[in-house]
Amino acid sequence: MIYILPISISIMIGYLGLRLILKNDPPKLPLLIFLGASAGLFASAFLVFTSLILWGKLFSAFVITAHTALLLALGWCVRKVFPDGKRLPLNEFEASDKLGLLLVAVITIPVIIHANFYPYGGWDAWSCWNLKARFIFLGGEGWKNMFDPLLWRSNIAYPFLVPAVNVWAWCFGTDPVNTVPLGVSCLITFITAGTLLFALKKITGRLHVLLAPLWLLSNVFFVKLASSQYSDLMVGNYFLAAIVSWIAFEKSKSRGWLCVMALMLGALSFTKSEGLVLSLITLGLAFMMRLLSKDKSGLTKGLWIFGAAAVVAFLPTIIFQITFSTNSHTFINGLGSADKPATLERLQAVLAFMGMELMSGKWNGFWLIALLGIALSRWKAWRKELLLIPLTLIAYLIVLGGVYWINTFFPIVWWLGNTLNRIIYALTPAVIFWVFLALE
Amino acid sequence: MNIAIFLQSNKPRALFLLIVASAVIFGVFSGAEELNKIAVARQKVPFSFYGDAFIGLAEALKGETYLGYYTDVSIDVPKYGARFAQVQLALAPLILDLNNTSRRFVLFDCDNPQKCVEKIKEIKARPLKASNRGTILAITTAN
Numbered sequence: 129m130i131y132i133l134p135i136s137i138s139i140m141i142g143y144l145g146l147r148l149i150l151k152n153d154p155p156k157l158p159l160l161i162f163l164g165a166s167a168g169l170f171a172s173a174f175l176v177f178t179s180l181i182l183w184g185k186l187f188s189a190f191v192i193t194a195h196t197a198l199l200l201a202l203g204w205c206v207r208k209v210f211p212d213g214k215r216l217p218l219n220e221f222e223a224s225d226k227l228g229l230l231l232v233a234v235i236t237i238p239v240i241i242h243a244n245f246y247p248y249g250g251w252d253a254w255s256c257w258n259l260k261a262r263f264i265f266l267g268g269e270g271w272k273n274m275f276d277p278l279l280w281r282s283n284i285a286y287p288f289l290v291p292a293v294n295v296w297a298w299c300f301g302t303d304p305v306n307t308v309p310l311g312v313s314c315l316i317t318f319i320t321a322g323t324l325l326f327a328l329k330k331i332t333g334r335l336h337v338l339l340a341p342l343w344l345l346s347n348v349f350f351v352k353l354a355s356s357q358y359s360d361l362m363v364g365n366y367f368l369a370a371i372v373s374w375i376a377f378e379k380s381k382s383r384g385w386l387c388v389m390a391l392m393l394g395a396l397s398f399t400k401s402e403g404l405v406l407s408l409i410t411l412g413l414a415f416m417m418r419l420l421s422k423d424k425s426g427l428t429k430g431l432w433i434f435g436a437a438a439v440v441a442f443l444p445t446i447i448f449q450i451t452f453s454t455n456s457h458t459f460i461n462g463l464g465s466a467d468k469p470a471t472l473e474r475l476q477a478v479l480a481f482m483g484m485e486l487m488s489g490k491w492n493g494f495w496l497i498a499l500l501g502i503a504l505s506r507w508k509a510w511r512k513e514l515l516l517i518p519l520t521l522i523a524y525l526i527v528l529g530g531v532y533w534i535n536t537f538f539p540i541v542w543w544l545g546n547t548l549n550r551i552i553y554a555l556t557p558a559v560i561f562w563v564f565l566a567l568e
Numbered sequence: 569m570n571i572a573i574f575l576q577s578n579k580p581r582a583l584f585l586l587i588v589a590s591a592v593i594f595g596v597f598s599g600a601e602e603l604n605k606i607a608v609a610r611q612k613v614p615f616s617f618y619g620d621a622f623i624g625l626a627e628a629l630k631g632e633t634y635l636g637y638y639t640d641v642s643i644d645v646p647k648y649g650a651r652f653a654q655v656q657l658a659l660a661p662l663i664l665d666l667n668n669t670s671r672r673f674v675l676f677d678c679d680n681p682q683k684c685v686e687k688i689k690e691i692k693a694r695p696l697k698a699s700n701r702g703t704i705l706a707i708t709t710a711n
Contacts, residue, residue, distance in 0.1 A: 238599060238603060241603060241607075242603060242606070245606050245607070245610055245615070246615070247615065247617075248617050248619075248654075248657075251650060251653065254619070254650075254653045254654050254656075254657045255653035255656065255657070258657060259656060259657050259660055262657065262660035262661060263660055263661045266626070266660060266661050267660075267661035270633065270661055271661070273633060273661060273663055274661075276663050278634075278663050278664075278665055278666075279656075279663060281653070282656075334574075336574070336581075336585055339585060339588050339589060339592065342592045343588050343591060343592055343595075346591070346592040346593075346594075346595030346596050346599060347595050347599070348595065348598060348599035348602045348603070351599060351603075492591055492594060492595050492598070493591060494591070497584075497587055497588060497591055500584065500587065501584045504580035504581075504583060504584055505580065506580075563584075567578065567580060567581040567584055568578075568581070
């Protein structure tokens with residue numbers, strides 16, 4: 129139970145931070161709490177990573193002290209900025225919000241149940257994510273051994289946001305108990321579903337959006353992956369949060385939302401390599417769209433703020449890539465390899481498999497229904513305020529297809545069969561968000 | 569709120585929501601069935617984690633970075649690959665060096681225990697600890 133404390137601290141830090149950043153256009157309390165939870169978990173991972181950089185190892189006392197100092201500093205700032213007591217406006221909780229919270233809590237229960245059937249999570253939880261967390265927590269100065277080439281099966285080139293969050297919680301105990309990664313995976317599910325629901329509610333103001341998180345979590349395949357203790361749902365959560373921030377910015381033109389978007393993209397980049405690719409695509413496209421926007425008011429200042437926030441948020445990723453990232457031991461450039469060339473047949477296999485995956489029965493028709501929703505919306509899915517979403521998804525899928533084609537280390541059918549479904553699953557929250565808005 | 573007005577005001581959305589609602593209902597029932605199957609299977613065969621048998625060994629080998637891991641099976645077979653991954657997790661931050669018996673300490677984890685015993689004799693390693701699963705921690709004469 130002690131581990132609830134560090135997670136609560138993270139959520140409070142995130143909430144207070146976003147309350148300040150979004151003081152000119154604050155969302156209602158439920159959405160602020162869910163976005164704050166995402167921001168806070170990233171802040172915690174950031175501080176764990178800072179400990180590894182500054183002290184060469186996990187220094188729990190530093191991490192806890194840094195959290196405490198940050199919490200107190202943010203609390204003090206919020207008191208100054210909101211002297212009239214609007215720091216935690218509980219009266220913003222409407223009856224429909226309480227219903228929404230209850231719904232999100234109830235639909236997370238199957239994830240909790242499934243997680244308890246597999247308390248150590250799935251394969252990649254043992255061999256990658258929780259392994260990294262243990263190296264950081266138990267390894268002392270030898271934590272960097274997790275990049276040892278002998279561990280090439282453990283995705284040593286990946287960054288480690290989820291492991292760092294788990295390590296933060298473990299700082300309050302002495303052992304790397306598996307209840308922490310189990311609990312964190314359930315929490316991330318709750319946060320993702322809550323962000324999806326309350327973001328849609330903020331924009332549409334309608335109750336039918338209650339179907340959105342239901343649609344997400346009524347799919348047993350999603351439930352299984354959500355409880356697997358992988359980083360893919362974190363990718364989905366931060367991508368969704370970034371998109372929500374962008375849409376909120378498009379509607380209000382409040383620059384605070386650009387900061388939040390940059391923060392979420394920074395977090396996304398530190399989840400795994402796919403998250404880094406997705407964050408860079410989103411960042412680049414958002415930057416370009418802002419630059420090409422017909423609304424030039426405050427453009428320069430806005431871009432500077434966006435850029436500066438992105439630099440800060442991407443710091444862990446930048447430092448990681450420069451200092452710790454190793455050459456991938458699971459990469460062969462098929463374009464230059466005579467033994468394992470990137471052939472046209474391989475490309476055809478990639479495209480065919482992608483198409484088959486979208487129609488696979490395990491999705492319960494999710495992708496077909498989503499495509500139908502886009503078709504029913506006609507042009508509205510491609511309107512200016514939503515355009516970033518489909519452009520990012522298309523660019524991401526193209527890059528993904530390219531990587532599958534060019535990297536010939538793995539046999540293609542095996543590789544696609546084991547990884548594609550997880551990558552696509554991470555996009556489902558943002559796709560649901562897009563489709564629901566497209567039909568407004 | 570008048571649901572009829574809501575539905576008629578945007579028919580494409582109404583159609584979409586109807587389909588999603590159907591998918592949700594189907595998903596809930598099929599998901600409940602799936603979870604129930606897993607619950608029944610769990611009751612018959614309780615959860616076990618192969619790595620749990622090795623907890624504590626990392627503490628005993630503090631100061632070491634690598635641990636040789638000898639096995640008579642191929643970890644390319646998913647069942648044995650999973651086993652290897654679970655042992656690695658349990659022994660972190662030790663790094664398992666697969667089938668390298670030249671490390672100072674080597675863990676012998678064979679499907680056929682006799683093969684491990686023969687290997688230990690072959691490389692003249694000295695057994696230190698044995699589990700009731702037949703896993704043997706041995707020190708080699710390499711260093």
